[in-house]
Amino acid sequence: MIARPTDFRGLIETLSRGGVDFIVIGGVAAAVHGSARATLDLDVVYGRSVENVARLVRALAPLQPYLRGAPPGLPFSFDAATIARGLNFTLDTSLGSLDLLGEVVGGGTYEALLPFTECLDLFGHACRVVTLEKLIGLKRAAGRPRDNDVLAELEALRDRRSES
Amino acid sequence: MDDLGAPTLPPDPVVEAYKKDVDRTLFERNLALTPSERIEQLQRFVALLYEMQRARRPRSGGDDRQAD
Secondary structure, eight states: OOSSOOOHHHHHHHHHHTTOOEEEEHHHHHHHTTOOOOOSEEEEEEOOSHHHHHHHHHHHGGGOOEETTOOTTOOOOOSHHHHHHOSOEEEEETTEEEEEESOBTTTBSHHHHGGGEEEEEETTEEEEEEOHHHHHHHHHHHTOGGGHHHHHHHHHHHHHHHHO | OOTTSOOOOOOOHHHHHHHTTOOHHHHHHHHTSOHHHHHHHHHHHHHHHHHHHHHHSOOTTSOOOOOO
């Protein structure tokens, strides 16, 4: 069940306007590369520097982030100390589902993934999106059988790109 | 290698088998759009999915039986 439809544009604009260093990965990156598959959340790898975590918290706090699927009333506070103590966060926000990843399997940290990104114009903002080839690598590294048909589409997109 | 230096992975026979069923007409249409338009299209689809799920949800306190 979808709690609310994720406002992908709103989340990307919020992060961009806040000056947050982030890389779009996952289903939205697949869509950017031409995939016709649906996804329900925005996955981003964020930089873990003190300055960037501060920007991340400042940008997202108005969206009241909360741990997705957690019972209400947990002592969860979306602040720099919480982000520093953790790494990956699956969140519900007032703009929908957002996964904040400090590291991703097969890609590592923001800095490690950065060379495998493209800078694209998304809604008037210059945004970093993982390359199609690296996205395929991330999906393969995750090793989930349910990703096989996603991988097939991404590789077909890559084949199409190399043909043209 | 691709144009950004990521090594091209060797083919996976399982994925190769799945590739036969990929509907290439769908992504051909997407490739005609800008990246922002592709995300907006995804967003419209997710919103539709949400509305369809809401429509199927029984109304609380009401009679869920359908009229003839």
